[in-house]
Amino acid sequence: MALPYSCIEACRLSTNGADEWALIAASGTRLVVQSSSGAYTTWPPASGSAVGDTEAEGPPGKKIKLSDPSENTSNFSCLALTHDQKHIIAVTAEDKCIRVFRIDTEFQLQQLSQRCMTRRPCAIAMTSDDSTILCADKFGDVYSLPLLPGPEDEQIRSPSVEQSEAAGEKAFVPAASVLTVHSGRNRRVLEEQLKQAAKGPKKPKEGPTFKHDLLLGHVSMLTDIAYANVNGRSYIITADRDEHIRVSRGPPQAHIIEGFCYGHESFVSRLCLVGPDRLVSGGGDPDLFVWDWTNFELLGKLHLRDAVLRFLREQPDLAARVPEDANSFRIAVSGIWHVPSEANEILAACEGIPALFSFRIGISSTAEQCIVLTGNALDVTFIRQSQTGCTAVVSVDNVHVRVSTTERREAEATSRLEYFSYRPGGQWEQDAETGRAFERISQSGGHADKEASLMTSTTGSEKALGAILYGIENLRKRPDSDD
Amino acid sequence: MPGEPAKRQKREAYKSSVESEEQQAALPKKKFYRQRAHANPFSDHCLAYPKSPKDMDWASHYPAYAVQHDSAVRTEDESHDAAQVSSRRAISKPVEIADIGCGYGGLLFALAPRFPDTLMLGMEIRISVTEYVQEKVRALRTQNAATNGFQNVSCIRANTMKFLPNFFSKHQLSKIFLCFPDPHFKQRKHKARIVSYTLSSEYAYVLRPGGIVYTITDVEDLHRWMVEHLEKHPSFERIGEEEQEQDECVHIMRSETEEGKKVTRNGGQKFVACFRRVEDPPWP
Numbered sequence: 157m158a159l160p161y162s163c164i165e166a167c168r169l170s171t172n173g174a175d176e177w178a179l180i181a182a183s184g185t186r187l188v189v190q191s192s193s194g195a196y197t198t199w200p201p202a203s204g205s206a207v208g209d210t211e212a213e214g215p216p217g218k219k220i221k222l223s224d225p226s227e228n229t230s231n232f233s234c235l236a237l238t239h240d241q242k243h244i245i246a247v248t249a250e251d252k253c254i255r256v257f258r259i260d261t262e263f264q265l266q267q268l269s270q271r272c273m274t275r276r277p278c279a280i281a282m283t284s285d286d287s288t289i290l291c292a293d294k295f296g297d298v299y300s301l302p303l304l305p306g307p308e309d310e311q312i313r314s315p316s317v318e319q320s321e322a323a324g325e326k327a328f329v330p331a332a333s334v335l336t337v338h339s340g341r342n343r344r345v346l347e348e349q350l351k352q353a354a355k356g357p358k359k360p361k362e363g364p365t366f367k368h369d370l371l372l373g374h375v376s377m378l379t380d381i382a383y384a385n386v387n388g389r390s391y392i393i394t395a396d397r398d399e400h401i402r403v404s405r406g407p408p409q410a411h412i413i414e415g416f417c418y419g420h421e422s423f424v425s426r427l428c429l430v431g432p433d434r435l436v437s438g439g440g441d442p443d444l445f446v447w448d449w450t451n452f453e454l455l456g457k458l459h460l461r462d463a464v465l466r467f468l469r470e471q472p473d474l475a476a477r478v479p480e481d482a483n484s485f486r487i488a489v490s491g492i493w494h495v496p497s498e499a500n501e502i503l504a505a506c507e508g509i510p511a512l513f514s515f516r517i518g519i520s521s522t523a524e525q526c527i528v529l530t531g532n533a534l535d536v537t538f539i540r541q542s543q544t545g546c547t548a549v550v551s552v553d554n555v556h557v558r559v560s561t562t563e564r565r566e567a568e569a570t571s572r573l574e575y576f577s578y579r580p581g582g583q584w585e586q587d588a589e590t591g592r593a594f595e596r597i598s599q600s601g602g603h604a605d606k607e608a609s610l611m612t613s614t615t616g617s618e619k620a621l622g623a624i625l626y627g628i629e630n631l632r633k634r635p636d637s638d639d
Numbered sequence: 640m641p642g643e644p645a646k647r648q649k650r651e652a653y654k655s656s657v658e659s660e661e662q663q664a665a666l667p668k669k670k671f672y673r674q675r676a677h678a679n680p681f682s683d684h685c686l687a688y689p690k691s692p693k694d695m696d697w698a699s700h701y702p703a704y705a706v707q708h709d710s711a712v713r714t715e716d717e718s719h720d721a722a723q724v725s726s727r728r729a730i731s732k733p734v735e736i737a738d739i740g741c742g743y744g745g746l747l748f749a750l751a752p753r754f755p756d757t758l759m760l761g762m763e764i765r766i767s768v769t770e771y772v773q774e775k776v777r778a779l780r781t782q783n784a785a786t787n788g789f790q791n792v793s794c795i796r797a798n799t800m801k802f803l804p805n806f807f808s809k810h811q812l813s814k815i816f817l818c819f820p821d822p823h824f825k826q827r828k829h830k831a832r833i834v835s836y837t838l839s840s841e842y843a844y845v846l847r848p849g850g851i852v853y854t855i856t857d858v859e860d861l862h863r864w865m866v867e868h869l870e871k872h873p874s875f876e877r878i879g880e881e882e883q884e885q886d887e888c889v890h891i892m893r894s895e896t897e898e899g900k901k902v903t904r905n906g907g908q909k910f911v912a913c914f915r916r917v918e919d920p921p922w923p
């Protein structure tokens with residue numbers, strides 16, 4: 157028994173002149189790595205083979221211990237590889253931490269830093285020079301952090317405006333004066349503040365002491381972030397739960413909003429850059445939107461819901477899931493990926509749907525192909541090999557029934573990963589060869605340890621597992637009567 | 640927030656009487672439009688807002704400025720969506736002044752006759768308060784039909800902290816008023832404040848270079864907060880005292896807002912700060 161992989165990344169490593177690929181996948185509180193030559197490691201390392209590299213960088217003689225990795229109880233929610241493929245950035249959800257790992261030549265992950273944010277990071281992106289992590293959070297803010305914390309981070313930084321804004325760590329100043337016009341509620345707050353002032357200032361809440369700069373913010377939960385460099389100009393694109401796609405300049409001018417891509421009528425959950433000037437976005441709407449984003453112009457829509465409905469109707473075991481009124485069927489886009497070997501080919505996935513849908517941007521607004529999976533699609537990454545071209549590695553939900561995000565399977569599926577290669581001419585086909593090379597990481601059996609508690613089907617574990625794997629549909633607004 | 644049934648009934652009865660012809664010119668009574676003082680700017684509400692500024696039906700707000708078209712206006716992105724024919728009508732000039740959190744609209748009703756050729760919009764999150772301002776606009780337009788007065792003022796229900804860029808396009812506005820905003824005293828509610836470093840970017844986006852953000856409050860700490868955050872933002876520079884005092888809008892803001900009047904009655908202090916939106920620097 158093993159948890160599904162919620163996220164997966166592929167990286168190419170050149171060892172002794174030979175190219176080797178490794179898959180890095182997150183399953184609950186663990187990261188698992190397997191190379192194409194068969195090396196297999198985990199983080200935290202399997203007990204017994206403790207790695208000494210658990211110290212953060214700091215000024216000599218003032219090393220700080222990172223928390224013992226074997227004590228990690230937070231689930232991984234996000235993975236991002238640096239462009240040079242030397243580091244992997246991972247977010248753990250419950251402790252709101254951004255962790256940076258070095259991928260060493262033995263395919264061991266060495267955690268170099270662990271920085272806990274005040275708000276839960278929802279998405280991360282790297283600047284093209286790999287110097288900076290951009291972190292978009294649940295509160296709507298985007299922070300920049302250096303890839304690795306520098307020695308200067310040991311000094312307690314004087315709180316900047318941004319920090320005081322985020323963490324509210326200003327010294328006490330009575331906010332209201334006796335002359336302020338008061339509502340009853342404000343008067344009570346003032347009284348409390350004056351009482352507090354008499355007792356001496358409250359200990360200000362500790363904000364993070366490492367370098368992190370507030371770049372921009374929405375008053376809405378951020379769902380995705382992308383960084384782009386076009387003709388020497390850098391941009392940050394952010395998506396939120398209120399249908400917005402915002403285009404800002406990159407640092408150091410991230411406070412300048414260049415424009416918005418208007419058109420979504422439901423939440424936006426995923427952004428995918430295709431080449432320098434095309435953007436595909438998706439969320440709670442029936443279609444994916446294709447943008448000439450530097451001009452904020454909608455170029456067209458890709459009919460994803462139609463493709464999902466067609467797929468369901470064609471599957472004997474799933475056809476019953478299609479409601480009578482097909483228009484009431486809702487999709488929640490959980491992933492959009494640009495196929496790296498092709499100029500305009502993308503794959504898209506929806507929450508709780510055991511298939512991927514391929515589209516060719518600028519050519520057709522209907523899906524080219526539906527890749528049927530053995531479980532709900534969770535994440536996709538790509539391996540580019542000289543012989544087989546481009547292979548999509550797809551992580552699938554091996555514990556829930558296909559098309560359900562809550563109902564457990566009676567017998568767990570045997571594989572957590574599936575492999576499809578892109579044939580010139582445009583078809584995706586099962587890639588058994590790559591599948592064999594990565595058999596160990598794909599296998600569903602094996603390490604049943606800490607995660608075992610999540611695997612037993614109790615209401616508590618079901619909720620926890622649901623939170624790890626499926627959170628997109630929850631972004632949809634439920635009309636509330638709060639006015 | 641629904642009132643008790645009897646109260647709500649009375650309010651409904653009152654509001655439907657406003658619809659009748661002879662009542663058109665009567666000013667609305669505030670007591671029927673009161674609402675709990677605080678609205679949560681983070682909650683979803685049941686807000687209606689345009690998908691984009693192009694989708695805004697401005698003509699229904701400023702009918703005197705409506706442009707008549709034989710065929711529906713088509714914008715670029717619509718050509719991809721032929722099925723979606725728009726019913727909105729354009730107006731001959733864009734809105735230029737926004738009063739954010741306008742409350743009962745005192746500022747707008749004072750500004751409208753002073754800038755008769757400038758369109759201004761109050762934006763308010765509380766539904767009954769918005770309705771009050773809308774009714775008052777209607778009454779004043781009827782009373783002033785001969786002179787075409789108050790055709791340049793309107794009010795809309797909106798959570799500006801989330802949806803300001805849905806209403807206004809880049810550099811559309813020349814003035815934004817933030818008068819006596821809710822102070823949100825509690826520390827953990829600071830992101831609820833209508834001025835923050837990050838929201839200033841949205842104000843800068845909808846303001847044209849040279850445009851002005853006006854702020855006034857009776858809460859000194861909030862004044863310092865707004866000054867700190869707007870001054871810190873590279874798109875804004877604070878306007879000096881001398882220039883500030885020469886601006887008639889500053890005097891109107893001090894004396895004509897409902898909150899301003901209340902503060903005067905209580906003998907309180909008013910803190911004013913104005914900021915000019917500077918040109919964007921060239922790309923690095």
Ligand SMILES: C[S@@+](CC[C@H](N)C(=O)[O-])C[C@H]1O[C@@H](n2cnc3c(N)ncnc32)[C@H](O)[C@@H]1O
Nearest residue numbers: 680740741742763764798799818819896897898
């Ligand atoms: C204290 S009143 C001031 C009213 C008016 N400006 C005056 O000076 O008399 C603040 C107003 O801002 C409104 N408000 C608060 N948050 C808002 C938001 N996010 N969008 C629009 N209005 C908001 C409140 O409902 C309230 O009516």
